[in-house]
Amino acid sequence: MATAALASERESDYLSQLTMAAARYANRTERREKNQSALETRGPLYADAPERVEKRLARLGADWAMIRAIQRTPTEPASSAGSTLQLPPEAFTSEVLGLERLIGRNNLTPVAFLEEGVQVSRSVGRITINGPGGGHGTGFMVSPSLLLTNNHVLRGMEEASRSEVAFAFQDGIDGSPLVPAVFQLEPLRFFVTDRALDYSLVAVAPRGVQGEALSSFGRLVLSEAEGKVVVGEFVNIIQHPRGEPKQIALRENQVVDVLERFLHYESDTREGSSGSAVFNDQWEVVALHHSAVPKIDAEGRPLSIDGTVWRPETGEQRLAWRANEGVRISRVLRALHEAPLSGEAARLRDEVFTTGLAPSPRESAAPMPPSDGRPTRPRTDGSQAQAQEQTHAADGTVQLTIPLRITLGFDTPMSSQAALVAPLSALAPTSKAPPQPPPTGRPDVVAAVEKDVDAALINHRLTQELPYYDRTADFAARDAYYAHIGTGDGDGLRRALAMLLTDTHEPQPRYKPMRLVYPWVDLHKDGRLHSIYSGRDFSAEELIQADAAVAKARLARVQELLLQESTAGPAEFEAEFDALEASMPFNCEHVVPQSWFAKKEPMRGDLHHLFACEVGCNSFRGNFPYFDFPDFDEAVRDACGMRESVGFEPQEGKGVVARATLYFLLRYPGQVGDAAREFPEDRLPILLRWHESEAVTEYELHRNAAISEIQGNRNPLIDHPEWAREIDFTGVWS
Template sequence: MATAELVSERESDYLSQLTMAAARYENRTEQRETNQNVLETRGVLYADAPERVEKRLARLGADWAMARAIERTPTEPASSAGSTLQLPPDAFTSDVLGLERIIGRNNLAPVAFLEEGFQVSRSVGRVTITGPGGGHGTGFMVSPSLLLTNNHVLRNPEDAHRSRIAFAFQDGVDGGPLVPAVFALEPQRFFVTDRALDYSLVAVAPRGTQGETLSSFGRLVLSQAQGKVIIGEFVNIIQHPRGEPKQIALRENQIVDVLERFLHYESDTREGSSGSPVFNDQWEVVALHHSAVPKTDDQGRPLSIDGSVWRPEMGDQQLAWRANEGVRISRVLSALREVNLTGEAARLRDEVFTTGLTPSPVESAPPIPTPTADGGSSLAGANGSGTTAHSKAQEQAQGLPSPVAGGAAQLTVPLRITVDFGTSSVSSAGLLATKPALAPSPTAGPQPSAGRTDIVSAVEKDVDAALINHRLAQERPYYDRSADAAAREAYYASVDTHDGDALRRALTALLEETHTPQPRYKPMRLVYPWVDLHKDGRLRSIYSGKDFSPEELIRADAAVAEVRLARVQELLLQESTAGPAEFEAEFDALEALMPFNCEHVVPQSWFAKQEPMRGDLHHLFACEVGCNSFRGNFPYFDFPNFEEAVRDDCGMRESVGFEPENGKGAVSRATLYFLLRYPGQVGDAAREFPEDRLPVLLKWHEREPVTEYELHRNAAIAELQGNRNPLIDHPDWARRIDFSGVWP
């Protein structure tokens, strides 16, 4: 009787998982069909949320500019590497190849892809539950001691106690079977499970039954960082279907939907695959495979392949499948962080997050954990409840900045601060001639060499990506007048121009609604390679008119980004740093000491350096350091004696304001755009642009008509962030728009 009850309970759990997965899949039918339509008509870059796509691109060392440029290149191979890109072989990197694979332009992969896949597969094993109600599943090592699998594979410590994990249960290169290494599970040391998220984490014996060492099979490093996979991308699953030798479902497994806690994907998995790791093409774990999605009848009951209602005793092989479902690994980690553990159990749990981790140059700092378990979850530690404990190493790791491809670092000081690093310059008039040097603070602790290496690596990735963006840009038409005219007409099709106030409100709503994605402030990656180019392929300082090559400013800004990031690490290691206010003051001083070669025509201090204003490309222009500093945050002003005055090459500045030497028409239209896009952000403090200065902008706008350079900028920016500048598209609207409502 006890055996029958055990089997019934296990079958009931499995049926429940199938039913819930089917319900989730059914409830998302409309969204999934929308996703599929977008994938077929526009491509993988547009099916998921823009912020998720942007984070995915950043994790690959790419951005919208590069992705859009690749989409526009001819499909014929243009390099010896087999790329569809018009790039020299030495510029064709694995990052570029990864981006091409994502957007479906190339199925080539570096040979290292297979080598890395083999390495990660060593940490995946077959779980065998012995005794009554036993069976097989899959699991994988996520720390030196802990194995991750499904709750419905190991439901409780008793199940785990009578289970084994076998690594290397697979065929060798000669086709013959390898000798598996079998290890006992030790739930008495550690066992945590969550039924709602369908995961179980259990300790594994350090020695196998034949004396093998567990450490020789490694572990898979898990990350909560966002940007590991998006809708339309293909994933890989290493598994033990039906308890058979290890197999892999490679690439032909497409993500069709992303839910709050789950992923849905089409793949070839079978029973016994429960508990398998789901990987992206960089072999990062993105999900814990836990259930197939069965076909169901109108009552939600799973169906068999012959159309009848499926029953557990019929076996999984008789189920009619529709798709598969995995638990997002970031949600598993968030829930695991919230489990109340103490002592040795807490230490073992913390190893999942800390041991063996080397910060990736493209990885954002992990988000602050939030509980994800709902009423259906069951979280229990091996030693009962207690206070949440995180190791000192983990806390220190979370306090250090983690550089990302876009030059951003998230810092915990103790609150979260996001610092964006742009770039600076090389030898040329008005630029920094050498990389700035800062004397280390006498209170600073030793700087870890690994941190400096990561900084350099992150900045080098930015430089490489920016130069590739620029090379791709050189193959494109500078400005397609007919295509832009059609885009302009479609963009403003619903705007009524009869009433000035209504026109302003309509434009503000349109600019906000279409501002997707919202790129962060990355002039090196977005402004210099393409957006701000003149027709001769050069950059010109918006105020002085001096010209520079894009590579010159890219490498110059990279030098400052590297020094800034290193200095931030030093600040965080200072024992004397009292808190966020002191840190912010020091960082403001650091920015003033090392300004970038990019001008915000609406100064950052006017909107507290907040996004999306800071990264809005419509008001970012190349500008050498000297002019950037000379203007400061003075509002624009029209000096009566400007032509006769002795002035700097950048323009004239007095206490009342700043008048540029060049670019008045362009900066006036950029400022007017800002007023429309962000009403209420300007003029709420002294020294900001007051309402009585509006005539200055309108006069400059009318005196200097829109140029082809601005038309190119506007079209290029529309590709990258979705919205357009109405003052460039319709200069006559400047006098029709009632701007009185844009000031606080």
């Protein structure tokens, strides 16, 4: 094909790309304006979908409790430590600074941010297409052998076969250019492309033209998990604009919209930036940059900076820009998963996904080259290609892949002095063989537990600055919440409340007692946690540490199970994990037992029925329904209460658990009561008696307000105790 024809085809493809990007942008105008309004009035946490925000916070090791504490803490002019928060110096952690930045309270970032940026930039290179229709683009290594770029940069194998990538094509710190390392592309070994998602994945020669090792430039670890960025956050783009030496568009590039397959963001990119990696502030790849969004006329045609219709021959530098568009990296990976490959091609494709827990850029990227630009010697420990058997989900849980996938929510933190709450001897693995260390290269998931501890303790420390309960503000919030609820018809009142509780239950936190229950929600006014059944009190730190010990012991047992040879199928493994959880419970009570709703979310994580409870009382109650024993006061009973075959009556907290159970019946009608051991309809009078005999306390008012801030809905029996006799509960069992 003639050079002119190739150039014309490339220009036509680019014009088509621009036109489609502009159309997508125009079609989202209303949504984008709503996003912008939310960003201006409330901030990034409220501009995106609640489930995306929750996943983002989980990925950052944070949650709504911490965010709300930071939002509500009064500010003052920046101190010498640089923060606007009134916190002691030891509280200035990267997590707190990162969350302050996310909600617009502080623009500080740890200096390691720059160091990590330098490391990840090593894996980004300039692509040169030689011969007819040639040009430049950007690409980045995503496995030991494969480079990712745009389809419109490398449209086919023939074009890729005459292309090369140059790493370290950049200036050194003294301003002089480094010596780039040039590698040929090898599409005959691997080439996959997708025009709709505008990506091409191609093999790179393992040695450069001067003998350099490709492995010395590392790779960027990609993740399919959601929660890497939300509307309102800023992204960073490492690129080779117009084929020039490597440059970066740093941070002032705000995400303005998230589509099903694309991101729209404002940034300073130029021609030649196609195929660049778009990073969040943790240097995770969130998108593959592929197109500018141009200004268009009424007919949808791109405009030049002088207002005339733009033509490819006038040059990309003449285009009038509005925004930029990137393909979401999770969508690229999903499509790559589905590509019909076999043999060596399938093996190379799978290397993109053998990442396990994404290491930090310091761990995943190769060291910087010496000042003469020569790449350093490649690593020889094989760690880059080490297949991992564990991954982190977006919600912060840990997934272990066996014959089936089981998700373990290590929703609590660090090691412990938990003897007061649960003797450590009882938490030890039951197998005679000691736990084996994970294989080389397997991520340390115990570190994830420790990270949860740190976040929980930060949560607890931040909330110490908050008023325990603001009656005026809470009563105003209560009145607004029920403003459209009418009384008089018992069944109508029940239906209206059920709908309100469901519609306002956003976000829906997963079961994380260490992070959400102990640090703030369940605290009493004395600053301590009181067991719901025994009344025994503990510090928040005690239960956080105790649950961390449980999480670590569970993990040790899980590792043993995985290392043991077994022919057990999915049902047997599930039974093993259920037994493990039952034998090593957390210090948290579901007043409606988990077995009644098969441990499903959002019931399992609904804070309105979660309470601190030492494991002894937790196990003593089991899943027995509540019961009112006539001889309770005279009977010899456990400190937690009295239990017989007919049920369980707690020593303390009867009014509290009654209101929590009544809430559950309203919020989840039809979920309980359909089995003999579950709460039957004929025991409703017990709950109503307990509710009326013990008035709502300030502790419950505090809980209700705190939970409302975290998950959006409220408990009507706390806000309006008089409604208990007005509501027709019979419909909750149908």
